[in-house]
Amino acid sequence: MLRLQPFELVQPESIGEVLQLLSTHAEHVRIISGGTDLVPNLKLGSIKGDVLVSLQRVDELKNLKEADTQLVIGAGVSLHTIATSKLVQGTVPVLADAVGKIASPQIRNMGTLGGNLCLDTRCRYINQSEFIRSSFGGCLKSDGDRCHVVPGGSLCVAALSSDSVPVLIALGADVDIIGPEGERTIPVEELYTKDGVAHIALSSDEVVVRARVPIPAAQxxxxxxxxxxxxxxxxxxxxxxxxxxxxxxxxxxxxxxxxxxxxxxxxxxxxxxxxxxxxxxxxxxxxxxxxxxxxxxxxxxxxxxxxxxxxxxxxxxxxxxxxxxxx
Amino acid sequence: MKQNIHIEQKRDNPSSTSPDFCHRARQVEIVSFVLNSEPCQVAVPSHWTLLELLRYAIGLTGSKQGCDKGDCGACTVRLNGQPVLSCITLALDATEQHIDTVEGLGMGGTPHPLQNAFEECGATQCGFCTPGMMMSAAALIENKQKAEQTNISRLEIATALGGNLCRCTGYRKILDAVERAWAEMS
Amino acid sequence: MVKKKQNRESEPVAEDFRVIGKNHGKVGAMDRLTGVAKYTDDLSLPRMLHAKILRSPHAHARILNIDTSAAEALDGVFGVVVGSEMPTRYGVIPWTPDEQALAADKARYVGDAVAAVAARDEETANAALKLIDVEYEVLEPLCSPQAALASPLKIHENNKKGNISKHVKLEFGEVDNNLKKADLIIEGHYEFHGTNHAAIEPHCALAYYDNKDLLTIWSSTQVPHYLHRELAKVLVLETRQIRVIQPPLGGAFGAKSEPFDLEFVAAKLSMKTGLPVKCLYTREEVFFAHRGRHPFSMDYRMGFDQNGHILAVDAQTILDGGAYSSFGLVTTYYSGQLLCSPYTFDTFRFESTRVYTNKPTCGPKRGHGSVQPRFAIEVQLDKAAHALGLDPIELRRRNFLGENTRTVNGFVVGSNGFPECLDKIEEASRWRERYDKLPYGRGLGVAGSTYISGTNYCVYPSDLPQAGVQICLDRSGRARIFAGCSDIGQGSDTVLAVIAAENLGLEVNDIRVVSADTDLTPVDLGAYSSRITLMMGHACLMAAENLGKKVREAVAQHWECSAKQVILAGRRAQRLDDPEMFIPIQEAFVLAEAIYGTLGTVGYYDTPKEGVHGEYRGAPIGASPAYSFTAHVVEVDVDAETGDVEVIQIWAAHDCGRALAPILVEGQIEGSVYMGAAEALMENHELMPSGLNPGGRRKHGPGLEGVLAHTSLLDYPIPTTLDTPDIASIIVEKPDPRGPYGAKEAGEGPLHPVIPAIANAIYDAIGVRIDELPITPEKIVAAVQAREEENMKGVRHASASAL
CATH class of the missing domain: 3.30.390.50 (CO dehydrogenase flavoprotein, C-terminal domain)
Structure with a gap:
């Protein structure tokens, strides 16, 4: 079976601890939530992770509530919860629908909104085993220096493949990000860069903590x-x-x-x-x-x-x- | 609980009671959890998956490995009642949780209605996907019972089993079996 | 001693079976349902090592040097093996031994095995692989038959005919004359793509070479006997030194029907280290091992008279074989030989050329060699029906081969339920009311097929039986069956138990089946060619009848009546003429054991050799004791704008002679249908795009030649519950005198018609033909666009002439 390379797993119980861990661990620190994207990628060796900081035990990320004209969904809320929540279905049915289309029942049970927001980009040349990648010399996103999709291209064009992101942007949702400097809020669309290698516009010591989804008006x-x-x-x-x-x-x-x-x-x-x-x-x-x-x-x-x-x-x-x- | 266990090994003596376990000097952790309704403690390397824990550390081989990375559903177990893919679940994430595997579904003289129905309907051929399939089906049935729903549709069953690949049956008899078990259980 | 050969022609059997044809639980099912059954990877032995295999990243490269010293020095590594230690070339077909356990001279596809390591765990073994230094001389990759045929470079240096792996040309009757006479000629070019079996269990082997020079190997194989032979050859051991055990198997479909690198590697490394060694493929390695459906490029020309009778079939086929021969010799014959029923051809010619390419090796996938030509011919028939204004089912009826007859290529066909199959699906699908009458976007399509119940051509020629069984009765009132055949999920253990139970008055649960262990069970050739029900069924019937006779005679002595007066049924021996007079079966067995001593006997079967096929080179290949027949109707919904094809329902009627265990027959029909539908619409074992992309616009990066595109069960899409249509499986029973109780195969035939029936249904739905598989939304959209452009031209032309 494809095995994981050894890593250190830390399981903090509060956001404060998470931030502390992110700032003290240097290279190859990865945040892991449901793991449905990260673990396969680690198994394939397409990403490296020496230290994994798990959000599983951070209960403050697991709140889902209605506040004024918004749904506030913690990054740790499972995709299954969002897809089947009466609250979400009643207020923002399109979000429940889109999240319900993600992968499979098991993956929706495991995966979280934060994970789907930060889903790694995908490409036929990167989502391959180390062996397959070695057979063609890798690519910009892994082990290599060229792009097979855009020959001569210098920026990785791997694709954003999240089912929730387009809907959240259409809804005009924001995400709250927490870092050493405190919290900030940005529109979901500003979370992404043009570089498929590092497409999440966060610094390595920041975490997405929740999404704020405006409840659409009648029109x-x-x-x-x-x-x-x-x-x-x-x-x-x-x-x-x-x-x-x-x-x-x-x-x-x-x-x-x-x-x-x-x-x-x-x-x-x-x-x-x-x-x-x-x-x-x-x-x-x-x-x-x-x-x-x-x-x-x-x-x-x-x-x-x-x-x-x-x-x-x-x-x-x-x-x-x-x-x-x-x- | 973290422990560093160093095992001095001679080259010609890879002692092992179960495959792959406790070979290398490496960081192991004790995972305490409830396995098939019984409390359980086991030491595993911290980078192991739940599937490795079940198969290699405990020896419960009913949960299968088909695809390596969460694509086929053969490794499906229940975590706090909900089906998850044990091959991409970290073993340590089972800590203090309830894990149910096919071995806990029913054994010997007391098979689960799903197991009976799968046998009677011819829903298992090679049987490799079946444990995972039944874990998804069991969760579906129990969730619906908890929600006091009294009807089940074929589409609902198919949707709930949508993450479990079967290559033998064409699924028809599997859907029949889940319908039959549902009727039996409600 | 004169050997008595049983070429059993079953006597007519009474219809009131007690076990046969009833629904029973599958033997061993509950063990699989509770996690008790131990598949190969579930086994472990004390001090077991784990092996991993180093594979070539190049599609075509000479191996100049392999340095394993750094790997050997790694802590936790116990043994390393390279190709030169197992130089013997082998092949499942003894005439074409072109494989080595590990490639010694040349790597022939991306993924070809070149070295292996046994270490304390998989992680250490993987780390050691990275320390092996292989020096390659990279050669031009030849990744298509066209490239391989054009190149002077040979993939196998010793091959006599360039890169041609096998060439077959056979002609029956004067095809060209008949084509000249024909009222209608239908010509078509068809492409069938490669597909993988994708059994959910990856291949696994565990080997242990003990201190008595016995090598025991547990392997997820469907051919323990062939593995046994090839292991002996390659490891230079006597066959008596090897025991092959096939544990419960997690699906095969032809993927596990020959020896693979992992079995040799585990065995050799166990011999080198003296420790048990397990080797488990990753899913990616399963795609490398492959042996899936050959891509076929087919040119078909058929002549019809005005009534729709088939006067001539002329088939030209190029088979993309991949790197090695596998069963390729047989595949090449099957590509033509299995085409000659259920329709009668006046004349037939086929020329098939299998070509080596630098790709994973193709082999036998469910419906070996005949699924591809069946696609071509059934679409050709549909085109002919349209050209002649005939209903496609009617066209098929008009060309019906008949029963107890010979095909144009000399195969002797016994029972033939094809017309009944057509009747059933015509009725079930309400064909007459709906065909050609559904709204645009909805359509019905029909296709038929045949398949073999095992083949007369044994993989290696001998005078030995093809199937053997031993049955013992026990004074506890049970029977034990020792059978060499492989239950790969299809339920062959159950079939044997049903036959034994029927004859011995037992219930299926009273039978213990020990199968596929070369130490314990008589030889059977394996689970391929749909041979087990017929061949092992006969062997089992022979042994069970024999034992049943002894039991009846013993009871007759006890009752002082004739043995004919004793019947065994329902765990009892009873008087035929007095239902009140009976004893428990256990007592009957005790009576028999007291008279005859320990109760046991053997049964065996070999195919009839005389008068069952023609007399020409290759004639026995594809000839079978009995043939199954199948017909399907498929209903589709096609979205012409997106090209989406939704298969609404498939009605599949299959003549299996007699359904010994109907629920298993249905399972085989449904599984076949599902697998075929997925091949038609979804799956493609294809390479990464290289050179020009499909749009023809730009070059992809170098180094992508020969690299598989889809090596996971995420990227290689096998259907989920939500992608699988409703399947109505209809069993048709036309008992064949050459089958046990009349039984014929059910596991492969029903796959064939699905694919052309889908293509034909799409034509009925939207009026376009997709002759290149798989039928993707993209191809549908392109075909619809092309038709619209054609129509526009027509309109312009028409308006121009009007002016």
Whole structure:
């Protein structure tokens, strides 16, 4: 069986201890929560971890509550809890739906929101064993110095593959981050960089502690669509959240909207629909938005299935998403 | 509880009662947990997974290893009642938790209704995925019973078993078996 | 002594079976359901070492030097082995020995084994592998048949015909004449991709060479006997020095039907260290070991008369064999030989060429060698039906081969329930009301097939039986069966128990089956070619009848009646004419043991050799004592915009002769159907894109040639519960005089029709043909677009002419 390399596991019980551990341990310290992404990657040797700081026992990360117009979801809340919570289903059903589409029942039981937010980027050249990677000399993200997806490229383009991130961005969610300097809050989209090797814009002594999800107003409609080869287990190959806000009192007229696309590169792509303000939400708009998305999004050969097909698929999913929102 | 156990070994004497255990001078930790309703303590290297703990440290080999890294579900056990993948669960995360494996489902004269149903429906062929499959199914049934739900649909069963790959049966008889066990248990 | 050979032609059997055809629990199921059953990796021995194998990162490279000294010096390493220590070339087919336990001269695919280490644990063994220094001379990788055929570079230097591994050309009747006469010619090019078996249990072997020079090896093999022979050859031991035990097995499907590097490595390292050695594949290594479905590139030309009768079939096939021969000789024959029923061909010609490539070796996956051509021919038939305006089921009926007949290539076919299969699926799917009438996007497709119940061609020729069994009765009222065959999950132990129980008046639970242990059980050739029910079934029936006769005679003596008056049933011996007169079966066994001494006998079976196939080179390959028949209807829902294909339902009717254990037959049908559907739509054992990408736009990085793209069960998508359609399995029973109780195979035939039936259903749904597998959404979308462009041209053309 594929074995883990020895590491030291520390299991702090408070955020304070976590921060202390992160600041005292230097290289190859990794935060582990559910471990469903990290452990396979450690087994494959695609990442290294000498010290793992576990968040499993940090109970203060496991709160899920409604506060004013927000859902506040601790980073340690399990994906299963979010997908099946009556509170989430009642207030932000699209989030329950998207999280319910993640991987498999077991992985949703183990995985956490924090883990899904910080999910490592994926690429057919990195999610391989050490042996396979050695056979082609590795890549920018592991053991090598070249990119096989964009030959000559100097920035890793491994794909953001989280099912929750596009929806959270569409919802306008923020994340609270804690570090030695205290807490700060940033929009979810600012959590990601353009570099697939280090795509989380946190310093090594910071931790995502919770997400703040605005409960959508009555005139906001959001949906999430995922395409993968299988209906369970798989990461998305096409992933898109679509948000439509109509004008108060005129459910057929667009006030604002956005489309958030995953599985392109390390960052989600956000397309704002403000230029369509005042236009009727109808089939024509569905086509128009699909066209915009298709023009502005470029799937790469970082995950299986051809770029051309995924581009086409993305447009169809966007079109159908909008249809589903106004019908 | 952390302990450094150093075992002096001669090259020609790799003493081992169970494979792979206590070979190297390495950091081990004592994991205390409840295994199949019985308290249990066992020393494991801190980088072992729960599956390694079960199979190699304790010798409960009912939980299987099929894919190495959380892709197939053959290693599914229940952690505090919920199905998890033991091959990517760290052993130390079982500390103070309840772990249930296929061996705890039913043995000898008192098989679990799921085990009977799997046998009667022909839901096990090679049997390699079956322990994990039944752990997912048992969790589904118990969760629904706790929620006092009285009906079960085939889609619900299929969804709950969506993380357990079977290569022999085409799943039909597995879904039949879970339906039958559900009927038996409710 | 004259050897008495039993070429059993079963007598008609009474229909009122007591055990046969009933639903029983599977033998050993509860052990598997409680975690009691010990699979190979569940075993451990005192002081057991763990072996790991070093593999070549190059697809094609000469091995110049291997330095293992640093690995040997590592603390915790007990032994290292390299290819030169086991130089003997072997192969499961004795005519094509081109493999070495560890490659000594050349690595022929990414993943080819070059050295191995036994250490105190897997981690140490892995660390030691990194210390082995292999010097390679990298050669040009030849990763497609086209590249390999064009290159002067040989993958196997000693091969006589360049990179051709096997070439077969056979013609029956005058194909070209018939093609000239034909009213309709259907030509097509078909591509079948490679797929892996993906049994959930990875291969594992545990070996222990003891101080009495006995090598015991526990292995997840489906062919203990062939492993036994090859181990002896490669390790230079006598076969009496080797004991092969197959523990409970976690699925195989052909993946474990020949010896692999890990068995030799574990054995050799145990011999070197004197300690038990276990070797367990990672999932990735399972994909390297492969032996999966050969990619086929097929050109088919068929001639029909105006009534739809098949006048000629002309098939040209290139098989992508991968690095070694495996069963390739047989695969190459099967690619044509198994095509000649259930339809009658006036004339038939096939030319098949298997080519070595620098890829993991292809071999026998469920439906060995005939799933690919079946795809081609069944789609061809669908095209012909459309061209002739015939219902595709009707076209198939018109070409029905018949019963008790000979195929064009000389195979003798006995019972044939194909028409019944067609009737059943036609009715169950409401074909007549719905075919060609469903709304756009919904469609029905049909296909049929046949398969063998074992093959007349034994892997090595001999006058010895192909299957052997020993049965002992016990004064406790039980029977013990010792059988060389491998229960790989399909339930062969149960089949034997059912046959014995039927004959000995026992319940299935009263039978202990000890199988697949070369020390304890008579030789059986293994679990492949769907041979066990027929061959071991006969052997078991022979032994059980023999013992049953003794018991009945003993009871008859006791009752002072004729043995014919005694029947054994329901744990009793009773008078046929007086149901009130009976004794418990245990007493009957005691009476018999008192008269005959300890009760035991053997049974055996060999295939009939005379008059069952033609007389030409290769004629016995693919000829079988009995043939199963299958027909499926598939209903699909196709989203023409996304290309998604959802299989709604599959109706699969299968003629297995007689269902000895119906629940197992259904399990085989459902498992086959599921596996076939996944091959059609999802799975692909493919290489990383290299050179130009599919869009043809840019070069990928170098070094990707020959690297497998999907080596995990995440990346190689086998269907989940949510991806598997509803399957209606329909058992058709047309007992075959050559099968035990008329039984024929059920484990492989039902896989064949699914794939073409899906392709045909897609055509019914949206009117496009996808002749290259797998049928991905991308291909559907491209085909729909191409058709629309065609239509547009047509419209433009039409409007132009209107002007």
């Amino acid at each position: 906001t409609r959001i949906t999430y669509r995922k395409w993968a080869v299988r209906k369970s287990i798989d990461f998305p190959l096409v992933s898109v959240a679509v948000r439509i806000d109509h004008i108060k009192g005129s459910p057929d007229i667009l006030e604002d909207g956005r489309v958030v696309v995953g599985v392109l590169g390390p960052q989600p792509k956000i397309l704002r629909l403000s230029s369509l303000q005042g236009q009727p939400i109808n089939e024509e708009m569905a086509h128009k938005v699909a066209g915009i998305v298709s023009r502005r999004c470029t799937p790469l050969a970082n995950v299986p299935y051809s770029e051309d097909y995924r581009k086409l698929r993305l447009a169809v999913e966007v079109k159908r998403a909008i249809r589903s929102l106004f019908i």
